[in-house]
Amino acid sequence: MSGTLNKVMLIGHLGDEVKMHYFEGGGCIGRFPIATNETYTNRQTGEKVTNTEWHNIVVRNKAAEICEKYLSKGDKIYVEGRLKTRQWQGEDGNTRYSTEIQVQDFTFLSTKSESMSNAQSNTPQEQRPISGNPGTKPIENTAHVSEPEPEDDLPF
Amino acid sequence: MSGTLNKVMLIGHLGDEVKMHYFEGGGCIGRFPIATNETYTNRQTGEKVTNTEWHNIVVRNKAAEICEKYLSKGDKIYVEGRLKTRQWQGEDGNTRYSTEIQVQDFTFLSTKSESMSNAQSNTPQEQRPISGNPGTKPIENTAHVSEPEPEDDLPF
Amino acid sequence: MSGTLNKVMLIGHLGDEVKMHYFEGGGCIGRFPIATNETYTNRQTGEKVTNTEWHNIVVRNKAAEICEKYLSKGDKIYVEGRLKTRQWQGEDGNTRYSTEIQVQDFTFLSTKSESMSNAQSNTPQEQRPISGNPGTKPIENTAHVSEPEPEDDLPF
């Protein structure tokens, strides 16, 4: 399918460290929040208002490992992905919703890490060994990674 | 500001009619859900899986009026906007979140309406009289509308 | 790499049929033009002006085959890719430039073809046999295809 498009593009700063989860099958997932800002001027009062929006970013497998290795709180990142709203049952029995950005592509726009490898990844295979990708030649402070297309749903 | 980017681009089908809310000051807001689909093949089982994702679309003022007038359940639309997560207190006292797409631009990709005006709007003024824009010359079945930048927060 | 982004997103109509080129190694390339329109009102004269912009679309391998099979002049398509400006020597010895959109992803938004297969492709391998993907089950009139990341430069 499907004649539809589901795309999100964000540039923002990490509000926290990357939190990793590892699965038995060998896969993993990383999560972190990023903040975007919007500023405008209130027409009545003339005062400037800044709103901060928080986004839940989810990265998988090799991309997650790279993010964990090179990103820290405060770093700036470009993220591209799709919106996914998960739902679950709250303790009170009510359905709760949480909207996430499932990352397909990203580029570091700043990092505090002094040594950053040229971390481009276009490897399409799933669950490939997370190995020699980063680490060798600390060339620059940016990385560009493309995710393979959606795999099976991990239990998230 | 602000060195950040908050952008969503969707092509999908309306799952329901546009629901309008009118404010005392003259402004209005329209809401409708759109569905996007993602299809992939499960690598273990080989079966094809389709996931539907639902997005809460929010349009304002003139753009809302145009959407209400020309869009119906099932119609296909391109929507561009920014992510905004609203929060409120649930009856149980817990904080609830709801993520919306606040529309900045859209284009109709199909409509059932037989008569559709050439609804291009780039008018920047807020709360301008919703007047002759739609309705007069039913030229085509597409519309392209750009929203002026964010105004004051309406009570939504 | 690289901390940069090169992205184009278009919705437009094919101005001509898909033209295919086949290479010895088994790869292929498809080219077609798509038109986008921009309409605005001249502020001095009040008259409505429409500008048409033409874009040179380039698709590779499996994606090219799908486009050739299902797209015709006049069809509407969503195309996502990157900008690439090729240059060559004109007969007069001057350098000439031509900017193309190298497709990474696309979705059919309309087709005249009566039988359209469910042509989703996320296969990452290069030069894979172009085989059973289209053709079998004519399910719908949309296709969604993602290109694997850039390969070696074909002689184009």
Added chain:
Amino acid sequence: MSGTLNKVMLIGHLGDEVKMHYFEGGGCIGRFPIATNETYTNRQTGEKVTNTEWHNIVVRNKAAEICEKYLSKGDKIYVEGRLKTRQWQGEDGNTRYSTEIQVQDFTFLSTKSESMSNAQSNTPQEQRPISGNPGTKPIENTAHVSEPEPEDDLPF
């Protein structure tokens, strides 16, 4: 109109200073090139290849003034706009083409300028006095500017 979309999004570095042109009517235009990079690994040789792509950026009026004031060669910028291919007659009588990105929105991602104002602009009026927008409160090193929708064609 028009049921079409013409959108480019780039993150790249300025390859040169902003070149300004001023018109009699009071408008102005700024031009500068930005570079994006693409890196991939040649599958035959295993060597890493980097391609640089150059894009011709065109900004108008107030946005142009801001760019000229705060951007320098080497700075990083996010740019959003539409593709436009201009054509003209070469001296040899042949038609030449040049594709540009006409900026609608941008955000500075780095600047060398020590004092940078909070340069958000969503002013919709054409040819408005380029005045107090920048300069007052040097808050940060980023700017975010949205262009009003297309105006009359300037002689460019």
Added chain:
DNA sequence: TTTT
């Protein structure tokens, strides 16, 4: 050269 498309579409409305």
Added chain:
DNA sequence: TTTT
């Protein structure tokens, strides 16, 4: 709750 859409569409194919």
